[in-house]
Amino acid sequence: MKFCPECGTKLDETMRFCPECGHPVEISSQDPFFHIDPELLARRIKQHTAPNRTMVKESYTFTGDSMMTIDEVLSLLFPQLDILSRLSNAYPEEELYTDLHNDLSLVIHSFQQGNKQSLFGQDHQILNTLINFWDLIVEVLTQKDFIGYKNEITVYKKYISDLDYILTHGITTSQQVLPSSQRACHEDFDPSVAKEIESLINELHEMKPSFKREAYNPSIDYRQELYKLTGLERLKASIDDHILDIKVQLKRKELFPDLKINPSFNCIFKGKPGTGKTSVARLLSGILKQEGLISNGCYVEVDASSLVSGYIGFSAKITRLAALESFGGVLFIDEAYSLMNAQGSKANAGAEVIDTLTPLMENYRDKLTVILAGYDKEMDLFLQNANTGFPSRFKSVFQFDDYTDEELMSIFLKFAEAEHYALTPEAKKRVKTILWFIVSQKDKMKQFANARTARNLYEYIRVRCTRRIHKEGYADLCTIQLEDVDLERSEIDMIINK
Structure with a gap:
């Protein structure tokens, strides 16, 4: 059984994306x-x-x-x-x-x-x-x-x-399948661009990547779901402040029509792996809809690499399609720095993506909200080398801090509780010590991945627990004991570098 590294949702082995937060599921040695x-x-x-x-x-x-x-x-x-x-x-x-x-x-x-x-x-x-x-x-x-x-x-x-x-x-053939262009359209597509969406889908045909698109769900309190996420307290407060600022400026615009304000929430998410960037982006689309700052609250998620095509001109078409499908909602572009090559300069196809997105963000400020996400250093280099008009389109930069050892412990326990496991007090104390050690050494580790590291630790311990349960004749199926979590340093290193 797998778990989402962003939100901890239990996943089916065949899933490529988490059904709750949309995070891509990686294939590993497991x-x-x-x-x-x-x-x-x-x-x-x-x-x-x-x-x-x-x-x-x-x-x-x-x-x-x-x-x-x-x-x-x-x-x-x-x-x-x-x-x-x-x-x-x-x-x-x-x-x-x-x-x-x-x-x-x-x-x-x-x-x-x-x-x-x-x-x-x-x-x-x-x-x-x-x-x-x-x-x-x-x-x-x-x-x-x-x-x-x-x-x-x-x-x-x-x-x-x-x-x-x-x-x-x-x-x-008594029940014909609809043409691909009709199947791809959603009821909440902006009517003014629905025809262009169909046209682009037909042009791209099999070259169209599979964007993850979620409609706004009015039964969900997206702000409360954000508050429920482990940690990220400074980030949550910063998001609230930015939303409040936009709402106040819009009110002031009614009083002073000559004011020039930018009500868009285009922003950048920076942080290490497993810090919740995808989960927050998905919830933010719903919050902005609930606050009346965007029209339909849909959420479109793409990897930057999926916008890049090896054929001239097709990267622009794919990028435009992703933007149009997100009109009225949020377009989340993960690993945006991959639009640059290793030297920090734009590849032709990556430049095509940026050069297509820049005027769209300018001309459709009231319809297009873009969130770029990636790791700190890579995103800094990316923004330094993008065309001069591109970084200025993003109102804010949100920093996703690493989780503390206490927060990672909370995430670990969520994984265990999701599978109906309980830890003995001694086992819980040992896990806390392991997580404290991992966090204390994180700056020396190339593979520290926050919630993903907590997930990997849990899965390794669960396998040890399974072996013990089998050996003891299935006497207790629900308790993780001290011997299950009493790991050697070499085992901890292996988990970290997974």
Whole structure:
């Protein structure tokens, strides 16, 4: 089981993004694929014949024994494309993951055209290859550590059943899937730009990255959710002050029409990994909506690298699309410094992104709110080397401080409580000592990552606890004891550098 490094939400093993705060989920040595040899897997796939399996039709809510609609097929294939995309990005040197991702993308694109009536030829072969792939993954993980990888094995077995279901039932066009441009549009898109959004999506076609876009939820008190986040007290107060300043200046503008004010909340988030930048950005979009400072409160999240295309002109189109989709809300660009190369100068595509965003921020002050995020030194260098008009578009810089050892302890306990674990007093005292040591040495560590470090520590301790519980015959399934957290210095170093 994984946890979000930003907000601590429990995550499914196949998720690329946290459903609560949108933070990207990284693949690490904890991921089962880290331990699998792709070359050996590729050779075995060519020789492998998947065994006959009994379908469990009750697990599906589709059309029973009749043919499936394209929408139903896509709903089963997209999760598999998602994890294959994550694998190909995490292990770019492994051709197997990239080939499987590309092959499944072709099948899905064919279905999305809306004219597919049956599976045949290459499509049929690709899905059968995927069945063999997941079947072998299940075999490898079962042999390696069935208990440790129980959740993953369940997921991959479901993928096998999903593919079997598609191959068994076939496809009908009685319920056509909508064109991609229509599927991508949301009801709260600004009507004045909806047509341009559709046009850009059609131009970009498969080159359009998958932006994470969340609509404003009026049932959530976003300010209270911000206050609930561990630590960040100075940041929370600073955000309140800036919002209050904008509201007061708008009131003064009513009294003195000649005043020139900038009511936008364009800002920069700086801080080390795991300090909550993504979580705060998501909540800030809702707060600004609740305060009446933006119109619809939607939240669009992109990595700067996803705005960059290898084709001339396409970076500008992708950037403009991301901005248009965020009109009335917040556009959050993470790792903005990646638009610069290692020497701090703009790459052509990165410059294209900046040069596209700058006039948009000027011409659409009342519609576009941009938050750039990244690490301190890298962001400073980025802003120094961006064109002169770009940094001036950002009203404020918010600093995300490192968590204290007490705050990291609170985060650690949240991870434990989420899985119904309790620590003995002795174990809790030992964890506090470990976290105090980590924080005291953080300036000497290259990999200190705040909440992520607390998460890594928790996951390591949980595995030790699991081994002890198994050894003791499952007598107590809910208590983390002192021996589970009594770590050697070498173990602590390994956790920090994870």
